[in-house]
Amino acid sequence: MSEQKPAFVHQPFQGIATFGHQPYCPDPAEADVMILGVPFDGTVSGRSGTRLGPRAIRDQSLCLWGYNNALQVAPFEQLRVVDGGDVEVIPPDVVRTHNNVQTAAERVLDAGCMLITLGGEHSISLPLLRAHAAKHGPLAMIQFDAHPDLWDEEYPGLKFSHGTPFRRALEEGLIDPTAFVQIGIRGPTGGPQDYEDVRQSGALMFTADEIDKRGIDGILRGARQRIGDRPVYVTFDIDVADPAYAPGTGTPEVGGFTSRELLRLVRGLRGLNFTGFDLVEVSPAYDSSGITALLGANLVFEFLSLLAVR
Numbered sequence: 092m093s094e095q096k097p098a099f100v101h102q103p104f105q106g107i108a109t110f111g112h113q114p115y116c117p118d119p120a121e122a123d124v125m126i127l128g129v130p131f132d133g134t135v136s137g138r139s140g141t142r143l144g145p146r147a148i149r150d151q152s153l154c155l156w157g158y159n160n161a162l163q164v165a166p167f168e169q170l171r172v173v174d175g176g177d178v179e180v181i182p183p184d185v186v187r188t189h190n191n192v193q194t195a196a197e198r199v200l201d202a203g204c205m206l207i208t209l210g211g212e213h214s215i216s217l218p219l220l221r222a223h224a225a226k227h228g229p230l231a232m233i234q235f236d237a238h239p240d241l242w243d244e245e246y247p248g249l250k251f252s253h254g255t256p257f258r259r260a261l262e263e264g265l266i267d268p269t270a271f272v273q274i275g276i277r278g279p280t281g282g283p284q285d286y287e288d289v290r291q292s293g294a295l296m297f298t299a300d301e302i303d304k305r306g307i308d309g310i311l312r313g314a315r316q317r318i319g320d321r322p323v324y325v326t327f328d329i330d331v332a333d334p335a336y337a338p339g340t341g342t343p344e345v346g347g348f349t350s351r352e353l354l355r356l357v358r359g360l361r362g363l364n365f366t367g368f369d370l371v372e373v374s375p376a377y378d379s380s381g382i383t384a385l386l387g388a389n390l391v392f393e394f395l396s397l398l399a400v401r
């Protein structure tokens with residue numbers, strides 16, 4: 092018999108709060124996957140505070156460990172995962188902050204390392220998409236979100252904010268509109284035009300209500316059909332979850348998904364040709380018992396598992 096491994100003692104609250112207790116390492120050449128934080132909330136229109144998101148997610152990630160029984164993989168054993176720290180942000184300057192995010196992301200991708208980014212607000216997906224599209228070409232994208240984030244302008248004359256990233260991404264040719272899927276959209280909008288804009292963008296939109304009509308498997312079937320084997324970026328706004336499961340976010344909308352539904356939706360993406368992930372809009376000041384950040388940390392564990400099972 093081979094020598095038995097020593098019993099693993101899981102001590103969540105010992106040591107420095109890197110993501111999932113993985114080593115801090117700013118060099119992507121040393122890793123398969125890097126976790127980066129972007130503590131930026133300079134453009135939010137509702138409740139601010141997502142700059143504290145990466146830290147809260149890291150805190151809650153300390154309990155993550157071991158084997159993912161649903162996907163049958165141990166991501167931290169299968170992959171060299173490192174925490175690369177945070178991107179430098181300039182709170183009042185969205186353009187310079189976006190440039191820093193893009194530069195940091197390109198550095199990771201150029202080294203052949205996968206990137207999972209913790210926000211921060213949703214505007215940061217734009218520079219992340221720029222970096223990923225520079226490597227892979229126009230991307231398929233799955234957006235988990237209560238809001239389409241496709242506005243032209245949220246504030247008159249300002250093109251970059253957390254309600255506009257995917258309009259800009261479409262204009263810049265970063266997303267292939269024929270392989271763009273939104274899941275979980277709901278809540279009041281400015282008028283019927285907002286949903287009409289989504290349809291005209293080419294996106295396949297699954298509103299939150301469609302889980303009752305199509306079920307989780309129906310949504311997954313539709314999404315997978317749209318995406319095929321194209322390189323796909325996944326952006327996950329925590330407000331896709333119901334506020335009962337994720338109160339700690341800037342723009343909560345009632346009638347959202349449960350944690351269990353979200354885990355099934357994410358796990359159901361198994362086998363897609365992933366290029367990168369982000370998880371945004373966790374705002375700890377409105378959280379209760381850290382449950383929003385805990386859900387965020389667990390979703391990142393699922394993203395890692397999806398990368399590990401490929």
Ligand SMILES: [Mn+2]
Pocket residue numbers: 213236237238240253328372
């Ligand atoms: Mn969003």
